[in-house]
Amino acid sequence: MRNEIIELFKEEGLSKIGFVKLEYFKELEETYYLQYKYEYKTEFQVGNVDDKTFKNNTLFNSAIVVLMPYKRYSSNVKIDCAYVASSFCGIDYHIILKDKLKLISDFLLKLGFKAKICVDNNELDERYLAYKAGLGFYGLNHLLINEEYGTYFFIGVILTDAVFEYDEVKGEECLKCGKCIKNCPGEAIKGNGMFDGKSCVSYINQKKNMTSREERFINQCIFGCDICAEVCPHNDKVTICEDERVLIDVKNYKHMSNRNFNNKYKNYAFSWRGRNVFERNINIYKQKLEK
Numbered sequence: 001m002r003n004e005i006i007e008l009f010k011e012e013g014l015s016k017i018g019f020v021k022l023e024y025f026k027e028l029e030e031t032y033y034l035q036y037k038y039e040y041k042t043e044f045q046v047g048n049v050d051d052k053t054f055k056n057n058t059l060f061n062s063a064i065v066v067l068m069p070y071k072r073y074s075s076n077v078k079i080d081c082a083y084v085a086s087s088f089c090g091i092d093y094h095i096i097l098k099d100k101l102k103l104i105s106d107f108l109l110k111l112g113f114k115a116k117i118c119v120d121n122n123e124l125d126e127r128y129l130a131y132k133a134g135l136g137f138y139g140l141n142h143l144l145i146n147e148e149y150g151t152y153f154f155i156g157v158i159l160t161d162a163v164f165e166y167d168e169v170k171g172e173e174c175l176k177c178g179k180c181i182k183n184c185p186g187e188a189i190k191g192n193g194m195f196d197g198k199s200c201v202s203y204i205n206q207k208k209n210m211t212s213r214e215e216r217f218i219n220q221c222i223f224g225c226d227i228c229a230e231v232c233p234h235n236d237k238v239t240i241c242e243d244e245r246v247l248i249d250v251k252n253y254k255h256m257s258n259r260n261f262n263n264k265y266k267n268y269a270f271s272w273r274g275r276n277v278f279e280r281n282i283n284i285y286k287q288k289l290e291k
């Protein structure tokens with residue numbers, strides 16, 4: 001069955017797949033503890049040490065983890081255009097990845113197994129599962145790094161009660177050059193295993209109520225942040241894409257109605273936060289340009 005699943009994913013263009021035995025991962029106590037001890041946790045973040053998903057899980061035995069690469073764009077954009085981070089440039093990955101995962105979950109359901117699709121919409125630490133599945137290693141920047149895709153991929157998971165032959169963690173390691181730490185605009189990357197989610201610019205530009213101190217971090221990349229990925233030497237092999245991307249002509253930007261915003265952007269991942277956050281960030285960047 002393992003091979004059949006791998007083949008089904010391959011037909012969908014996905015070739016990085018791993019299988020993990022679901023259990024209570026004791027080592028997370030240490031890492032979660034570190035993350036959350038200093039109030040670094042944001043409302044977007046998942047998991048608790050006593051998370052039932054890992055502790056008392058009786059529904060599922062395994063996680064099938066898959067990586068889906070996304071295009072890497074350059075931040076070399078004309079100064080009067082705002083843009084969104086690479087991960088938000090294409091059609092929403094939640095839509096694409098869930099469709100692909102559905103084929104596998106249907107396959108498992110037909111065989112009489114349980115199957116639950118997870119892409120960001122769950123309490124699971126997806127990076128950790130992908131790490132356990134042997135699909136990558138942790139960078140100092142806290143992103144998971146795959147030897148072929150660098151950091152430019154999304155993670156999708158299927159939980160199932162089926163049992164498989166499982167994969168193992170790979171031995172590779174981050175070069176620990178420290179460029180991500182030096183270049184992180186919010187100083188979110190601490191370098192000692194901790195990540196201050198509240199200072200990550202990707203968090204700041206997605207949150208609803210921003211303080212005036214936080215406004216200082218709004219820049220040309222108005223949604224998400226690519227800096228810790230751009231400077232990472234593990235991404236040197238990832239080609240920079242020249243395709244069209246979402247660019248916003250800031251000086252000529254006109255206020256949009258919700259309906260127009262949805263018509264134009266509803267299939268992009270950045271639209272999840274709605275028009276207000278999008279326009280707020282454009283306006284802050286516009287004011288900075290005018291100064």
Ligand code: B12
Nearest residue numbers: 031044045046085125126138143144154155202203224225
């Ligand atoms: C909340 C969230 C955010 C928040 C907080 C990010 C953060 N670092 O926690 C914000 C909005 C800031 C964010 C930003 C981004 N995110 Co995000 N995010 C999530 C989400 C929904 C939950 C993450 C979470 O709370 N994890 C729990 C915490 C405790 O994990 P952690 O911070 O990674 O802490 C672990 C590490 O410290 C780890 N660890 C560190 N070193 C080592 C070493 C070893 C050996 C071990 C065992 C463990 C370990 O141990 C901790 C526990 O596992 C996940 C989807 C999901 N459900 O997992 C996507 C996810 C992590 N994000 C993703 C992406 C693409 C991004 C952005 C690149 C988007 C962008 N361009 O702006 C940035 C990158 C920021 C960064 N450097 O991490 C991808 C990651 C892809 C990848 N290659 O890693 C995910 C998996 C979404 C997906 N389905 O693909 N994100």
